[in-house]
Amino acid sequence: MKKTIQVCIYTVIICASAVPFLAFGDHIPPVPESNVDYVLDARLFLKHNRWTPMLELEGWWEYDPNQFYYRHMTVGTYYRISKHVKVGGFYRLQMGARHDDDWINLNPGWDWVDTRDRAEHVLILDVTPRFLMPFLPGKDWLFMFKTRYMYNTYNGDQTIKLRPAITYFLMPGRDPLINFSFNWELYLALNYSSSVLYSQWPYLEILYHVSPAIKLSANVGYRVINWSTSQDVVDSGESPFEVKYKAFTIGAAVNFHFDI
Amino acid sequence: MSKNILFVLLFVVLVMLLIPPPLSLYALEGTITYYAGEVWVERRGRTLQGEIGMPVLAGDRVHTGSDTTAIITLENNADIKLRADTVLDMEILSDDVKVRLVSGGIFSKVKRKLIKSYSVEIETVLAGVRGTEFFVAYGRKVEETPDIWLCVNEGSVEVSVESTIESVIVREGEGINIVAGNRLTKAKKYPWTRDLNWNTEPGEGSVEDNTDLGTAYSDLLDQDYD
Numbered sequence: 001m002k003k004t005i006q007v008c009i010y011t012v013i014i015c016a017s018a019v020p021f022l023a024f025g026d027h028i029p030p031v032p033e034s035n036v037d038y039v040l041d042a043r044l045f046l047k048h049n050r051w052t053p054m055l056e057l058e059g060w061w062e063y064d065p066n067q068f069y070y071r072h073m074t075v076g077t078y079y080r081i082s083k084h085v086k087v088g089g090f091y092r093l094q095m096g097a098r099h100d101d102d103w104i105n106l107n108p109g110w111d112w113v114d115t116r117d118r119a120e121h122v123l124i125l126d127v128t129p130r131f132l133m134p135f136l137p138g139k140d141w142l143f144m145f146k147t148r149y150m151y152n153t154y155n156g157d158q159t160i161k162l163r164p165a166i167t168y169f170l171m172p173g174r175d176p177l178i179n180f181s182f183n184w185e186l187y188l189a190l191n192y193s194s195s196v197l198y199s200q201w202p203y204l205e206i207l208y209h210v211s212p213a214i215k216l217s218a219n220v221g222y223r224v225i226n227w228s229t230s231q232d233v234v235d236s237g238e239s240p241f242e243v244k245y246k247a248f249t250i251g252a253a254v255n256f257h258f259d260i
Numbered sequence: 261m262s263k264n265i266l267f268v269l270l271f272v273v274l275v276m277l278l279i280p281p282p283l284s285l286y287a288l289e290g291t292i293t294y295y296a297g298e299v300w301v302e303r304r305g306r307t308l309q310g311e312i313g314m315p316v317l318a319g320d321r322v323h324t325g326s327d328t329t330a331i332i333t334l335e336n337n338a339d340i341k342l343r344a345d346t347v348l349d350m351e352i353l354s355d356d357v358k359v360r361l362v363s364g365g366i367f368s369k370v371k372r373k374l375i376k377s378y379s380v381e382i383e384t385v386l387a388g389v390r391g392t393e394f395f396v397a398y399g400r401k402v403e404e405t406p407d408i409w410l411c412v413n414e415g416s417v418e419v420s421v422e423s424t425i426e427s428v429i430v431r432e433g434e435g436i437n438i439v440a441g442n443r444l445t446k447a448k449k450y451p452w453t454r455d456l457n458w459n460t461e462p463g464e465g466s467v468e469d470n471t472d473l474g475t476a477y478s479d480l481l482d483q484d485y486d
Contacts, residue, residue, distance in 0.1 A: 045484055052484050078484055086484070130481045142480050173445040174407065174437055175478050179485075207485060215485065255485060259451060 027238040032064040041253035048260045053077040070096040088126035103230040120154035140169040158190040179207040194228040215255040290316035290332040294462045297328025318353040329468045339460040341367040365397025383441040384422035403440040411435030411453045
């Protein structure tokens with residue numbers, strides 16, 4: 001009997017000492033089983049000969065619970081260097097970006113830094129080749145491979161964004177009326193993350209040409225982001241981790257296009 | 261004696277009836293008033309080299325070579341400016357003018373009060389002018405038959421497609437693409453028409469028009485959405 005009581009006491013002591021770790025000490029970020037993120041965009045394009053300056057505003061309602069988190073303003077220009085290729089240079093001011101090292105030790109407990117007031121400056125270079133595919137049924141098909149290099153001056157993160165896309169243009173009167181496109185966005189982490197493929201986002205998009213100046217689009221997709229071990233986790237001596245944040249995405253955009 | 265005179269008179273009348281009169285007695289003439297490049301006219305099976313001052317008659321087929329601009333003036337009632345590589349049939353040249361554009365493009369400047377009607381036939385499309393100045397040309401051949409572009413600088417033009425009851429009025433500043441020559445689209449303003457050279461008076465400056473109709477088409481390789 002005495003031995004049984006001793007075993008019970010020891011068991012309670014062991015369990016009690018584990019409670020802090022179960023309740024507050026889990027150093028791996030929780031991810032919802034499924035989530036829906038929302039994104040809105042507004043863009044302005046000004047076209048002059050080979051130049052196409054662009055201004056873009058984007059905002060995301062993301063994570064669990066949904067909050068208005070990541071948003072950015074991007075400004076710059078595309079330049080058509082040849083019939084099939086455009087290059088671009090952009091500056092991006094972003095807020096609400098979540099990086100791996102934003103997972104911090106609150107001691108006790110872990111949480112993400114609220115970065116919604118943190119401004120980050122990103123420099124972007126873009127190369128986008130495009131090719132028509134008249135051999136496909138309907139003829140008005142386009143393949144595009146958007147390639148971007150992004151340098152975040154806040155933390156030195158370097159990212160390559162690759163986005164192959166195939167688009168069909170519905171053109172009943174020789175001008176596009178509706179675009180149907182399938183895009184697959186891949187973010188490659190060049191100097192951070194334990195995964196080279198930091199994020200990927202395949203999505204379908206429909207774009208309606210309201211007029212030569214106004215385009216409206218809607219998109220649906222599925223986004224996967226790999227969160228991996230933060231510096232605080234390393235400093236705390238905890239085990240490394242890699243978790244995937246997964247979410248369906250629903251988005252809408254309005255584009256304005258003007259010749260200057 | 262009187263019987264002899266009567267016989268001679270009858271003979272003279274008969275001869276006059278048998279000899280075809282000059283066409284100019286029944287129809288208006290056109291005249292080549294300007295050209296730069298090469299112009300030639302097919303007339304009753306013969307090919308005639310174009311010259312300034314040469315008459316252009318109903319039934320003639322006028323050709324322009326590459327890098328050529330030519331202007332035909334219809335007895336001060338209308339100026340027709342032909343672009344390079346144009347073939348134009350002068351079907352009717354009277355108070356009702358009808359020409360047929362076989363290939364290329366033309367500018368038409370019509371003095372409305374002096375002409376009863378003026379129409380340009382292109383494939384199955386008929387453009388009847390209600391105003392004074394418009395441009396019509398063949399576009400790309402995307403389907404079996406080529407597109408036809410028309411735009412109006414002054415006045416208005418009624419465009420209809422043969423065998424349909426559809427017609428569209430194209431007003432000043434507007435243009436229209438008749439897709440594959442048989443489908444009317446909405447008339448609207450097209451930016452590329454701002455590059456057209458409407459001048460038909462050589463004394464007032466260049467009359468050459470080299471507007472690339474390729475710019476009338478959307479360049480799918482030049483579309484940015486993000």
